[in-house]
Amino acid sequence: MKLYYATGTCSLSPHIVASEAGIALDLERVDTRKTPRVTESGVDFETVNPNLYVPALQLDDGSVLTEGVAIVQYLADVNPDSGLTAPAGTPARYRLQSWLVFIATELHKMYSPWLFHPEYGTQAQDVARKKIGQRLAFVETHLAAAGPYLMGERFTAADAYLFTIVGWSGLTKVDLSTFPRLRSFMDRIGARPKVRDAMAAQGMPPGL
Template structure:
């Protein structure tokens, strides 16, 4: 299997899940800053994925699985013993899906594009930061009451996704100081060996 990814983006989430599950993946980097987006082999990525964004997972049967929330569940289900996704049909699985959807729609798309595209302007960015702060406060309260991870005691795919997205905060000038439980969560997840391996493999800066 091959993961199409871009450094420092949401594609870190399936990369972490694969490493946590012990699933070997080939990695192919996509340059999403250029149009058309090209992979490191020079291929036009939009010929592989019409929407042109990462992550995308090339399966062994040659088909392409897209959308991060689906990809992480696919990877986690390949290794049910990993605990990265509770069994299908259980209440815990729906809670995982609830968190994945919350992160995708209420956080991920609030940071990006609003905070990474200066053309939206300062006013729109402040509105996005306000919305993000509300969502992070909700997560902070949840971690305080029911942590240390989003589903409780067990690290899951939702934690990998939250880590990838909330780690953008310093770059997006989102202040995390009011959210101590989230900050502890980011430190805790950032210290996991599989997370460090994924970041190292992507050439990202790793906290000491």
């Protein structure tokens, strides 16, 4: 399988899941800041994902899976013994999906694009930071009541995604100082050897 990724983006999340699941990936870097979008080996990325964004996972049959939430569940299901997801049909599976969708829609799409584009202006960015703060307070309360991971005692694909997105907080000036459990979550996940491996493979320094 080949992961199309860009350094420092949400494509870290599926990379962490693959790494934790013991799945070896071929990697193909895409510079998402450039147009036209050509991958490091010269492929026109529009032929891989017409929406032009990472992550995209090319399966061994040549088909391409897009959308991070779908990709991490697929990878986790390739190795169910990894415990990165829960069996289909169980309440735990839907709780996991609930977290993945929450992270995608309430966090990921609030940080990005809003906080990565100064041209949107301070008013839009202040609104995004306030909303993110409210959502992170919800996560903090959950971790206090039912942590240390989103699904309780076990690290799952949802934690990989949360780590990736909250990892943008320094860069985007989202204040984590009032969320001690979340900060300890970030430290704990960032110290996992497989997470460090995935970050190094994507050219990221350890820690976020």
